[in-house]
Amino acid sequence: MDNIYFLMIIALAILAIADLVVGVSNDAVNFLNSALGSKAISFRTIMIVASLGIACGAVFSSGLMEVARKGIFVPEQFMFSEIMIIFMAVMITDILLLDFFNTLGMPTSTTVSIVFELLGAAVAMALIKIGIAGGSFSEVVDYINTSKATEIILGILLSVVVAFSVGALVQYVSRLLLSFNFEKKSKWAGAVFGGFALAAITYFIFIKGLKGTDYYVIIKPMIEGKTALIIAVSFIIWTLLSYVVVSIFKKNIYKLIIGVGTFALALAFAGNDLVNFIGVPIAAYQSYEAWSVSGVPATEFAMGVLGNKVPTPTSFLLIAGLIMVLTLWFSSKAKKVVKTSIDLSSQSDTKERFDPNYLSRNLVRMTMMIAKYTATVIPNSIQEKIDNRFTKPVIKLPKGEEHELPAFDLVRAAVNLMVASVLISIATSMKLPLSTTYVTFMVAMGTSLADRAWGSESAVYRVAGVLNVIGGWFFTAFCAFVAAGTVAYLIHLGGSAMIAVLLFLAILLLVRNYISHNKKSREVKAEDSLNKAESQSIHGVIEESADNISKALKRVSKINQITIHGLIDQDLDALKKAKKTVVKLEHEIDELQNDIFYFIKELDDSYLGASKFYIDVIGSIQDVAQSSSLIANISHKHVNNNHKALKKKQGEELLFISDKLANLCNEIRKIFDARSFNEIVPSIIEEKQDLLTYVQESIQKQVERTRYEESSPKNTTLYFKILLETKDLIKANMNILNLYFEENKNISVRKEITD
Template sequence: MIRLLVGTVLIMDNIYFLMIVALAFLAIADLIVGVSNDAVNFLNSAIGSKAISFRTIIIVASLGIACGALFSSGLMEVARKGIFVPSEFMFSEIIIIFMAVMITDILLLDFFNTLGMPTSTTVSIVFELLGAAVAMALIKIGANDGSFSEVLNYINTIKATEIILGILLSVVIAFSVGAAVQYVSRVLLSFNFEKKANWVGAVFGGIALSAITYFIFVKGLQGSDFYTEIEPLIEGRTVLIVTFSFIIWSLLSYLVITVFKQNIYKLIIAVGTFALALAFAGNDLVNFIGVPIAAWQSYEAWVASGMPATEFAMDVLDEKVPTPTIFLLIAGLIMVLTLWFSSKAKKVVKTSIDLSSQEATQERFSPNFLSRNLVRFTLLASKYTSTVIPDSIQKKIDKQFVKPSIALSRGKTHDLPAFDLVRAAVNLMVASMLISIATSMKLPLSTTYVTFMVAMGTSLADRAWGAESAVYRVAGVLNVIGGWFFTAICAFVAAGTVAYLIDLGGGTMIAVLLLLAILLLTRNYIKHVKKTREVRAEDSLIKAESNSIHGVIEETADNISKSLKRVGKIINNTMVGLINQDLDALKKAKNMVVKLESEIEELQNDIFYFIKDLDDSYLNASKFYIDVIGSIQDVAQSSSFIANVSHKHVNNNHKVLKKKQAEELLAINHRLIKLFDQIREVFETRTFDRIFPPIMEEKQALLESVQESIQKQVERTRTEDSSPKNTTLYFSILLETKDLIMANMNILNLYYEEHQRSKELLDLDE
């Protein structure tokens, strides 16, 4: 008994040590999850412009992160005293706040990563600290029968307000500055910037590189512990440093252009990527390891004091405590490894690039009321502005925004960069300047807000959002910004709730929450891997790239085979799910239909580029391709209707199908799947001679069978007591099955006719 009591006391004494260990592991996980989200901040410009290879981009960004990690020590104070007043909390309370923040943060960021949406790690950590601190303050106030207004005594309202306002203002500032700089750059350089005189590129290089180097390596250093050593050399000499920097960089840029014959814009993008990665690590590292380091330093101070955890006030966090360099180096290494191996990072980057693309892309977001009205308002404002500016000036400005036509080899349309080198350079230059200014002020500015809104501002100024895409792009931006505010609310509420649960349940609750976090992270990872495999699945439809009728037949034949294989699975899952009242099987069928229709929509969206790339001698291929895509869409729509009405029937708990109905449907389903298999074999083997007569005879027999089932149901409806819902559903499925069969026959007729025409032409040639 005594031994048990001693063991219990030891466990209670070590619970805080175990919490510190748990926080260390959470910090590692948070670094991985956070970098996956924030990679968009410094990769999108270089990747979108395709200025340098992806491998080079990652190497440059990795070096920037490694260096930036060493400069982030100064910002660690935000986690210790930026949001709450440490002296108002005891060690036992502060450790609960830190634990709640880290558990919430990792789950929240992973959720957004899984969606492929860039969110703000700064917003999440700030509002998690605020939420957990408020929750703990309310617990203390409640225990002492205090007033609710006393909660302000526990929160560093001045600094917290400064941080939150800085984050919100950064949205407007980043967008406005990005748009203004890009507009001026484009008016001066145009899209034909590479044809300008060498001195133009040299001056632009001088401005861009001097701005980047000054704001990163001078202003950025003000947020680090290294600044005190070089402060005497920098302080009060801003104009001199900027002037000499501009002259030196302009001369070097001119040498690069004239002597080494290199593209100066690519150099700017490489340096800018390094600088932005450095700024990101310097500013955002506090979001990932600031809380665990503050917890560790609190633990050290508590152990040294020898006081009970419930009586040791955390005044120590008010003091400036340097962060051990080894921690920063380890964190930097983990961030670099994540950058190299995280597939989620690439997914998040894609969202930002698509929204800022100069070319037409598959739009991910649907327009909404707000986006439509914003676009209308902008168009009206543009018309008014054009009446104020003289026509001669307006024409000169418009001329600078005319994009040159780029000759591409066949099938390479989609290899175009999302935007050009000028916009990429402006993105990097403006974003790095704004972030490093915030770092020098020790404000944990949201790098996601800044880089994303700079990219959106430059896209708008560059006229990338045209009539074809503006309403979708604006909707996408609003979705992302809405996600940021959603992050703030979720972070505040979730962290407060977790802090309350930990205070209520102690060590047991911490164990439960950590286990839940592990399970959710594992589940999201498995879902992500599964989804990635689905995208790469061999049954995914491919876009036509051939410019001859024969090539189109070959490529589309594969799509027909894949589509029918998937439609067969959809119909089979639907019939089995309907007859067995299996809602999960019906949901699976619906999801399969949605994915198939989405891929077919992508093929339809590509028709414009396919036709545009064709030579005049191959225009027949375009008509054939359009007819094929239309027929595939008819097949998908029929299977979609059958899956949806069946799911609705079961989901609404209507009566099950009668035995005769179920038997007839299963028989038709069996013959339909058999017909699909025969058609697939024709397309896989390219034996189009087999279409007539065997497959057409099977098709006719199946149609007669469906018609016979319809007639039987008519007779049953007149003579038997049947359910109106069942009857409606049964007729709907049978009628749509007829349409499904006919759509397949249309496809077969298209290929058979084209096959016969090809044979006739071949005979004539011989």
């Protein structure tokens, strides 16, 4: 039986490696979003700097490992066998929970997950012990370190408000002083800002941050009681160095701040968050060492040893740091999570991932009312000066040239890193496992708000996104507590067999999520994805949009066939697939519509006719997609509600129509692929008319069936809706072809007049 605990240690070591991978994939957003969003330095340089920061931070994180041993529960209240159940439940739950959020691309908190998992598993085990002993529920508080747990949880929640508020305040003041034309400011302005930022970062990370580690004893005599002096001297030195960098070496001081800040934040992340990934396995290993030499049965060995300060082996920290660095370089999920944060804080228009909701709309409306009232109080002269500081520079480019602007400028990126580093380091020095995700994300959102990145065009989407992320954090806490408690109870009931089952399920889910993520990543660049128009002439627009038409018709034809076969066969999975596919097509069309504004703005005056044609093309594609969407939705609803299946005659008619429609779409696609718009092929007109006639005849047949045979009103309603939408779908296809034919004819006429 004793061998089971050795096997559990091995399993926990493997789980620790997996947890490092999924954890870093989620937390990379903490230290990469500012550098990547500002495009201050190259991606390779950013990754090298962040990797060095992680490696150093991992070595400095030993002091925080105590949180996993005694920060949440009272170790002496549990026996070794019970502690191992708690630790195993925590690690299994943690991996699955973090990987779930990574797959969604949502930044969540590894700190919150580990804290509430430890709390949930410990409470579950305490309740089991109390139940066996016949005690009362109130005795749970004897097993939980309520004061420390409350301190940690309140600190995490408070960090959300503090990070957002401080980030907004510092960014607002920085923008007032530097404006968006900060590069044209006097050299001393950049030097002072650099001195302040670099002094704050270096003091709190390299000095204050070390206070939470065993290395602090070495430098303690030199800095104890000298905080003000060290900060003042550091500020003067860094200001002078910044001035030298700006004036003599002609380097951008903001890029230096971002580079140092990225290193510092990566160091703070590793120093603060490594406990979330390996703290539990290391605590389990140290528990196993203490128990194995005791000679006491596992069910009788009290774990008071965990209450003592035990240093973490440096070799473990170095291995963990190496795994974190490798994950940072190779994880595609890390890039997905980072993108969410950058998009929400972008200064320019971007594809909004989140839909507005009731709360976001009302928050934005209330904020606008407050801003409107404030504007009446502040004198106009002062308001104008403030507005001038927030006026963004306009970058004019020659027609045909593109410039990918950063999500935000160097000042905001520097403020993000400076504020987040300071807040995280303060928490680290107090040995509080503060959520670095909460801090960095909320700082970024606060600076975005203060920098007026959330305008009337994007505010409801961005606020909805922030609310979704924050809601996900509370969901994390609830799920972590319940899931870890449930897993601990299952392991208590099933023992080693249950552990094996749970580990097997965890592996299956991880593999499934990995395959699903790769599949979705490939779909983003799918062969039949629609592309926005980039040409500025009518000829170019015809060429580019013709490809979109061909792709759209191919997808619509496939969707329609899947829908009809799924409806006839009562195949709910097929109908779900059709519904999901048509939603993706509609989203792509919506993106094309959202791009119309920029397309028109980029056109030369001589090609303005291309804008009307492009708008008509997108509208026609949308008509086709809407008809296909309605057919897929009503078919899915019919089968999902378990209504009567179609009758044999109805199925045969729909299959015939579906096949004929697929042939028509294929013939039209050939014309678009060949760009042969000179004349509409008579056979296509004839095929279209025959198909419309057949659809009309099917409608008439259904009318007769309804009068004498049909007994299902749901069935009849569905059938009529499908036939009517099919008519619209056929007409929309022909409208597209006619649109290109007419435009091609107009081009020929204009060419003849010109010649």
